[in-house]
Amino acid sequence: MGPTVNPQPTMKPTTLLPGPQPTAARPTTLGVLGGGQLGRMFVHAAQAMGYAVAVLDPDPASPAGRVADVHIATAYDDEQGLAQLMQRCEAITTEFENVPAAVLGTLAAQRPVAPHAQAVAVAQDRSAEKAHFAACAARTGVGPAPHAIVRSPADLQRLDDALLPGILKTARLGYDGKGQVRVQHRDELAAAWQRLGQVPCVLERRLPLRDELSVIVARGADGTLVALPVQRNVHRDGILAVAEVGDGAVDPTLAQQALEATQAITAELHYVGVLCVEFFVVDDGSPSGALVVNEMAPRPHNSGHHSIDACDVSQFELQVRTLAGLPLVTPRLHSAAVMLNLLGDLWWRDGVAVTPDWARVLALPGVHLHLYGKLDARPGRKMGHLTITAPTLAQARDVARTAATLLGLPPWR
Secondary structure: OOOEEOOOOOOOOOOOOOOEOOOOOOEOEEEEEOOOHHHHHHHHHHHHOOOEEEEEOOOOOOOOOOOOOEEEEOOOOOHHHHHHHHHHOOEEEEOOOOOOHHHHHHHHOOOOEOOOHHHHHHHHOHHHHHHHHHHHHHHHOOOOOOEEEEOOHHHHHHOOHHHOOEEEEEOOOOOOOOOEEEEOOHHHHHHHHHHOOOOOEEEEEOOOEEEEEEEEEEEOOOOOEEEOOOEEEEEEOOEEEEEEEOOOOOOHHHHHHHHHHHHHHHHHOOOOEEEEEEEEEEOOOOOOOEEEEEEEEOOOOHHHOOHHHHEOOOHHHHHHHHHHOOOOOOOOEOOEEEEEEEEHHHHEEOOEEOOOOHHHHHOOOOEEEEEOOOOOOOOOOEEEEEEEEEOOHHHHHHHHHHHHHHHOOOOOO
16 A cells, blocks of 8 residues: 655755755755654754655654645555655654664665664664763763673573662663663563563663763764753653753763763764763762763654753754754753653543643743644653743742642652
């Protein structure tokens, strides 16, 4: 069965320039694999800059597909769908890391693709990702947590007892806390590996965590790199709940170390596009703690959503710029900000569907509501976010805590 495509005239490739071409009837078209909320916000940013956008996603009601100029509703590896995408677009990106890396390689033979397939392949496999982080640590001193790869029963037997208690994570297709099991001792470890289907896994030693940070950078094909301010993050059940940015959010020394580590990780991959690297702050007895690199996402990230309202250049505009080959400028943070993730749980109370009281929340100063256009609210599903901006982080936190109370969200420190 062929792809379902919103009716649009066929477009010939043009030189990649910002905005509508003066000699063409239509604007340059950019492509994105994936129709989720990150793709939706990319579409909005690209359209604001004068581009048309084609989305390839199998869901006919995907958030990004519903706002795109063209929606190609096929599987990510559908040959006809990919041919349609290449025919219509001058350059192509992805909004999530689990698109088949081989597909990006196929597209790259015909069109500029950012990020490239090799970088995405590394991010898709925790064992390859850990190896990359360890190699970069020789330059920066910031490496991954102590870990080991588990591919066989023999690997389980060879594991160092020092890695327990630990967290067993599937090497592939794990995100938002999925594919992870906490283990205390060897018997639990063996049972956890069985529960995860005996697929390749990574066992990481559990560390005394003090905090979590993320760094979002954009790197151009010429090697130019710019970064958003370093964010402090709070997770619940493996899902980002709160992100804070502004003076006082992150220790300046740790922020600089995290930025330098991210620069090395990005450069070694010859990365082009937007990349997020997440870090743990480990309690090592020092005043500020020590950094450990956790994982990377080859795309914009939930923790960077504040940039839409708190910066003069958002992470999604940076994604457009890297894809289109436009100049990269360092985003300026004009307001401190707190971002609250809005999960589908908010739309349910005692098993009854409800609508959150947005009117009371929007009556608070500096509150910006972003809903993703998802038609089905499910527990744990990301439905939107609130960004609260203010002149100082203390003020933003005060309003954010009031908003959280109104919505029934739990407190955070």
